[in-house]
Amino acid sequence: MAAKARILAIDDQLYFRNFLEGLLGEEGYEVCSADGQATARALLERQGPFDLVILDLVMPEGEPNAFIREMRERFPDLVVFAVTGAGDANRVPEAMKAGAAHYLQKPIGRESLLQAVGNALEQRKTHTDMDRLLTENLEFMGRVSLIERALGLLALRTSEETAQALLEQLCLESAAQDGVLWVKRGAEGAFVRACTRGQLNGEYEPEHWPGQPQSVDQELRSGRGVLDPPPGEGAETRCAERLYVPCYRAGRLTGIARLSRRAAGGFGVRELDACTKLGEVGALALEKASEFERLRVASFREAATGLPGRTFFDEVAQIEVYKAHRFGRRLSILSVALEGFDPVTGQEVLPALVSAVKRTLRSTDVLTSENSRRFWILVTDTDPLGGVVLKRRIAQRLADVFAESGVDAKPTVGVASYPVDGETFENLLAAAGAGATAERESIVHTLGIRANTPLAEIGERVLAQAPWMPPEFIPETAELLIGELTCRPRDRGLLFLAPGRERSAFMAPLTFLGDTETATDVFIATDGDTIPNGPSVTGLPLPPDVSVETTWVVRYGEGPPYALVAGARRSDGARPVFHSSDPVLVEHMTFRLRTEVGFGVRV
Helix, strand or coil, X not given: CCCCCEEEEXXXXXXXXXXXXXXXXXXXXXXXXXXXXXXHHHHHHHHCCCCEEEEECCCXXXXXHHHHHHHHHHCCCXXXXXXXXXXXXXXXXXXXXXXXCEEEECCCCHHHHHHHXXXXXXXXXXXXXXXXXXXXXXXHHHHHHHHHHHHHHHHCCCXXXXXXXXXHHHHHHHCEEEXXXXXXXXXXXXXXXXXXXXXXXXXXXXXXXXXXXXXXXHHHHCCCCEEECCCCCXXXXXXECEEEEXXXXXXXXXXXXXXXXXXXXXXXXXXXXHHHHHHHHHHHHHHHHHHHHHHHHCCCECCCCCCECHHHHHHHHHHHHHHHHHXXXXXXXXXXXEECCCCCCCCCCHHHHXXXXXXXXXXXXXXXXXXXXXXXXXXXXXCHHHHHHHHHHHHHHHHHHHHHXXXXXXXXXXEEEECCXXXXXXXXXXXXXXXXXXXXXXXXXXXXXXXXXXXXXXXXXXXXXXXXXXXXXXXXXXXXXXXXXXXXXXXXXXXXXXXXXXXXXXXXXXXXXXXXXXXXXXXEECCCCCCCCCCCEEEECCCCCCCCCCEEEEEEECCCXXXXXXXXXXXXXXXXXXXECXXXXXXXXXXXXXXXXXXXXXX
């Protein structure tokens, strides 16, 4: 489905860009972000035009009003939102004169942002566009409704069950009382009678597809349904006595259904279109059932590991994703790569590696191997945090096997969870692969951070390369970060805060939360001071050896990952600040916090 609009967010604050990308992206917008005017110009040159630009008026680079005029001159239809802090409201009038259409004040609430963006974009649309979109949406919903009714076919395991259920649905959709379905057997096989319905008796119906006049056969083999006899001048008149439906997909004709004796008159264009669409889903269901039967009698085992192979994994995982979608369940897919492992020289180690993974899994989890260097794991009924916990356990046990065996190799594990990381099998595979890539490219390798690196040492390493930031950076980040809890109340996860000398900057927005219910657990490091009352705020001690002069923020869970570490102040109030959205680094910090201060990661 196409994006509702294209939005460019320009702000030098990383977390605010992540906030806009996540929130607006979830609402169906395509969002690009830039940390300054130079990057924004490059994006406009390469990817423009955009529908809307959100521009922070307070940035160290360039003159914002001149940039607004520049963008409006080049893209007259562009809508520009000016963003300011509470202390910079005096900048707004000049920005409006320069061409900004609206302004927003930080911290920005979820509903107010979405409402402002929606209203601005709606003003660009004409009444003609709205009528066209309404018609397209109605047609789309009609097709979705039909496909949803047909999705149950994909859960069936045998060709016989699938054919019977498909013919049943075709008859119900068209109100036909009688029907017969012929299904193709084998890649080059004939169409053989699979089932009948109604008063038709299989003994009197041809065992093989009898064929029809050449014009009818050509239509069916091209994926088009046929009314017999065809409608005359009055194409909307429901006069056809029979309806032929192709089960056609990806250039292949898998089955042919003949429907007759419609309950109320003859068949017409509506029944033809609906059953043709249903036949497309039926073709996929018949192919999957046939493939499942083939796999059931074939060997599932990959020779070197003795585990089921990738084909088996794809088949089972696609079915489980469908079941998760239909019944509201959760699952995770893990991609495990053994980098640097040579299966020839390390043949004796392979059984120990497989055993280490098996001992980590439940009996209901599915472990398969694509080859001796890559494994795939399907874990049902687990949320994203549970998938990450399992990922870390597997990575540690595989690393232990390599260390004990003296093999110079390392595991890289990526995890993707339904529905947070994707709602289709293909999207989940891509997300698991992206997670593995993030593991390989993470900054933790440059910093030399490992699973057992103490949090205080992690802080020292990141601060060694941190830039100096102005005094207001930490308060603004804290206000935005904590305020976001009300914008994303359903995101499960945790937010750890160690304010250091910035306690007042954190306490004010936490107090404002009050009794707000969120799915994110908030933990704040305290030396016994009073903490804000609230259902999700818990006091904890500082981790060992972490200086009270430093400020820590760790945001982990279903929302955008984020970590911030700030060191001691300089005489002018500036502080060294390291902040990052590297998911692997944030994950390391989270689990070190879990080890050192003992809070629970909900799984």
